[in-house]
Amino acid sequence: MRNVLAIMKRExxxxxxxxxxxxxxxxxxxxxxxxxxxxxxxxxxxxxxxxFAPSPFSPSLLLVIxxxxxxxxxxxxxxxxxxxxxxxxxxxxxxxxxLGKYLAALGLLxxxxxxxxxxPITISFLGPLDWGPVLAGYVGLILFAAALLAIxxxxxxxxxxxxxxxxxxxxxxxxxxxxxxxxxxxxxxxxAILEYASxxxxxxxxxxxxxxxxxxxxxxxxxxxxxxxxxxxxSRRHA
Amino acid sequence: xxxxxxxxxxxxxxxxxxxxxxxxxxxxxxxVARGEVVGFLGPNGAGKSxxxxxxxGYLRPTRGAxxxxxxxxxxxxxxxxxxxxxxxxxxxxxDEMMVIDFLHFVGELRGVDAATRQTRLRTVCQRCGLADVxxxxxxxxxxxxxxxxxxxxxxxxxxxxxxxxxxxSGLDPNQIVEIRQLIRELGxxxxxxxxxxxxPEVQASCTRVIIIHRGSVVADDSTAALTGGAxxxxxxxxxxxxxxxxxxxxxxxxAAVPGVRSVEPQPQPSEAGALAFxxxxxxxxxxxxxxxxxxxxxxxxxxxxxxxxxxxxQTFRSLTKGEGLADA
Numbered sequence: 094m095r096n097v098l099a100i101m102k103r104e105x106x107x108x109x110x111x112x113x114x115x116x117x118x119x120x121x122x123x124x125x126x127x128x129x130x131x132x133x134x135x136x137x138x139x140x141x142x143x144x145f146a147p148s149p150f151s152p153s154l155l156l157v158i159x160x161x162x163x164x165x166x167x168x169x170x171x172x173x174x175x176x177x178x179x180x181x182x183x184x185x186x187x188x189x190x191x192l193g194k195y196l197a198a199l200g201l202l203x204x205x206x207x208x209x210x211x212x213p214i215t216i217s218f219l220g221p222l223d224w225g226p227v228l229a230g231y232v233g234l235i236l237f238a239a240a241l242l243a244i245x246x247x248x249x250x251x252x253x254x255x256x257x258x259x260x261x262x263x264x265x266x267x268x269x270x271x272x273x274x275x276x277x278x279x280x281x282x283x284x285a286i287l288e289y290a291s292x293x294x295x296x297x298x299x300x301x302x303x304x305x306x307x308x309x310x311x312x313x314x315x316x317x318x319x320x321x322x323x324x325x326x327x328s329r330r331h332a
Numbered sequence: 333x334x335x336x337x338x339x340x341x342x343x344x345x346x347x348x349x350x351x352x353x354x355x356x357x358x359x360x361x362x363x364v365a366r367g368e369v370v371g372f373l374g375p376n377g378a379g380k381s382x383x384x385x386x387x388x389g390y391l392r393p394t395r396g397a398x399x400x401x402x403x404x405x406x407x408x409x410x411x412x413x414x415x416x417x418x419x420x421x422x423x424x425x426x427d428e429m430m431v432i433d434f435l436h437f438v439g440e441l442r443g444v445d446a447a448t449r450q451t452r453l454r455t456v457c458q459r460c461g462l463a464d465v466x467x468x469x470x471x472x473x474x475x476x477x478x479x480x481x482x483x484x485x486x487x488x489x490x491x492x493x494x495x496x497x498x499x500x501s502g503l504d505p506n507q508i509v510e511i512r513q514l515i516r517e518l519g520x521x522x523x524x525x526x527x528x529x530x531x532p533e534v535q536a537s538c539t540r541v542i543i544i545h546r547g548s549v550v551a552d553d554s555t556a557a558l559t560g561g562a563x564x565x566x567x568x569x570x571x572x573x574x575x576x577x578x579x580x581x582x583x584x585x586x587a588a589v590p591g592v593r594s595v596e597p598q599p600q601p602s603e604a605g606a607l608a609f610x611x612x613x614x615x616x617x618x619x620x621x622x623x624x625x626x627x628x629x630x631x632x633x634x635x636x637x638x639x640x641x642x643x644x645x646q647t648f649r650s651l652t653k654g655e656g657l658a659d660a
Contacts, residue, residue, distance in 0.1 A: 095440070096440075096441055099437060099440040099441055100441075103426075103429075103437050106429075106433075107426075107428055107429075110428055111428065174424055174427070175420065175421075175422065175424030176424045176425065176426055178385070178390050178420045178424060179418075179420055179424050179425070179485070181389075181390060182388045182389060182390050182413055182416070182418050182420070183413065183438065183441045183442060184410040184411075184413040184414045184441065184442065184443065185410075185441055186410065
């Protein structure tokens with residue numbers, strides 16, 4: 094555990110030493126705010142569902158781009174510069190390496206997400222706001238981000254090219270995101286399976302204010318599967 | 333095979349590594365005893381780095397086993413890695429980190445607790461001469477300083493075993509001397525395996541040499557034995573006392589001197605009319621006095637007479653012949 098924390102601390106510092114962290118934070122705050130308020134003023138109600146509900150114009154879509162951007166360097170860069178050899182020949186396990194890096198990325202996006210708390214707080218001054226669904230929405234959004242980041246970490250272990258890591262992760266995340274809208278075009282049985290596989294379907298449930306164990310299990314299994322594959326991929330190193 | 337007295341600290345048992353169809357390392361076995369400083373020598377691409385990566389647990393051997401400090405690396409990689417200080421080839425470091433932060437990070441992962449870390453850091457920084465750059469970003473450092481940071485990182489936990497992959501590559505001559513001195517000093521209380529393709533390096537710092545070629549060990553002996561084997565070499569430049577010299581005649585005369593095994597003509601020396609030869613002595617004998625007398629008797633003047641110790645270079649060349657650029 095101490096090793097995981099040490100690696101996480103280093104990665105977080107690397108984010109904040111470079112402009113990455115600030116770009117992510119500012120971009121997310123500004124765009125998410127714009128997306129939210131353009132809807133709030135349209136429907137003229139103190140409702141922040143727009144912050145959580147998946148749609149082709151929502152903060153969650155922004156995460157589909159930001160999560161791969163945050164994770165792309167984590168392993169790929171170390172492969173490129175050769176520091177992965179230094180790191181993995183220290184007495185740390187591959188699992189600790191992956192967990193430390195993953196938690197740093199999750200930490201960064203959690204900070205970005207929690208920063209948007211400013212918006213519901215602002216809106217609560219404009220009209221009565223039901224905090225229950227807001228809480229559920231945040232839990233959903235953080236779980237959603239956690240799943241995308243785990244996929245991103247896995248893609249970063251596959252290559253020593255950050256751009257390739259980004260593109261592959263983005264395609265995977267976008268596919269899992271948009272399949273939610275695609276399923277209506279398919280036969281019902283297949284559609285139901287695809288719906289369950291979609292990251293947006295489960296976010297949609299939570300955005301309604303319902304915390305269902307099935308949704309939590311879905312996200313957590315995605316995280317565990319992606320991280321498990323990342324560890325496997327890292328330990329299959331060849332030089 | 334040299335006699336390895338005492339307990340062996342590093343042991344390679346039939347290591348083999350394949351990358352797809354290519355065999356990078358094939359059946360490499362050797363032992364390094366406690367306190368030895370062993371040079372791991374070979375042309376570029378011979379498999380030095382691959383072998384070291386297997387010893388440090390970075391690569392898994394296709395076959396065979398590596399044992400460090402009595403711990404099989406494949407079975408307990410962390411246990412073995414705790415005993416090793418490793419400097420990978422070309423010292424890969426986190427460029428965006430400050431030197432001091434980087435060393436703290438490594439110390440933390442090495443399990444050096446905060447209190448000991450301070451004193452260890454001080455010792456190591458002093459030893460590697462890092463005091464002036466502690467607050468700098470690693471990315472801004474010169475090659476020499478990077479290499480020193482790499483060494484410092486390997487020394488932090490005061491390991492028994494140091495595995496250094498080309499510790500002096502890319503350094504200027506002054507820096508090379510500094511690093512060599514440091515290695516010699518470290519060799520007093522540590523077991524060191526260092527790889528290099530710079531031959532004088534091995535003669536300067538190592539007690540034993542392992543030469544690897546095309547993935548296999550081709551020599552494993554003490555530095556002294558490998559440098560003394562081939563017989564002395566003598567550089568000769570002669571000129572005529574009067575008139576021109578007949579090269580074949582001079583050569584025949586030199587070859588007739590007792591204790592001379594062979595005489596090879598060398599490229600033209602700078603002096604006009606002079607001839608240069610490389611004389612190889614037979615065994616350990618020293619034919620210089622006889623060469624001088626032969627010159628006097630033959631009526632020519634010795635401009636230069638200079639004995640070279642048979643160098644490791646010759647041994648190396650003869651063992652790793654046929655290594656064209658294409659193989660590198």
